[in-house]
Amino acid sequence: AQTVTQSQPEMSVQEAETVTLSCTYDTSENNYYLFWYKQPPSRQMILVIRQEAYKQQNATENRFSVNFQKAAKSFSLKISDSQLGDTAMYFCAFMVNYGGATNKLIFGTGTLLAVQP
């Protein structure tokens, strides 16, 4: 069975600083996707960034980047130049690629990030 672990229940960072959120996962599959979702106080789930396991290059979306270490099964999220609007719960999620069928997301328990002014 696949599992996703986020070992940091809460984190805090000063505005404009950089913060890294940790995520590890366990799977015997080789073809999968990894995601970071953000859930602000509105509780709307928003996709932050996506990584395909077959790609060696780490994904980047503006101030958000990942450090994908496939052998270590690690998928951390780095937020640069933190902004007050980044305050949210962040979920790491994993999906095995079965070619379009039964693509279920497995979520970690989340990290609550507070950006301090």
Added chain:
Amino acid sequence: DGGITQSPKYLFRKEGQNVTLSCEQNLNHDAMYWYRQDPGQGLRLIYYSQIVNDFQKGDIAEGYSVSREKKESFPLTVTSAQKNPTAFYLCASTKTHSGSYEQYFGPGTRLTVT
């Protein structure tokens, strides 16, 4: 604008009553999902549907039922058999065979059963 709508945002019911949560999408997505979110537990999959008139149980399906009569709609019924129904419920959808597999989420429904 395309998106996923869930109604109502807040729902209150008495114990022993069945309640149906609505989920509608106009994204022309094939697959739809229902998740339950509890504090400290992340999101857990209740049911999912890949095509119309077909659906499968997720990890915590007991006490829930769904239907998928239309591509746009995937309502979730929380039955009186669900022992702890108070939670935040999220609906999601995705376009299968698109290559991205990103799931888009609705705004959620907070269900409180007393």
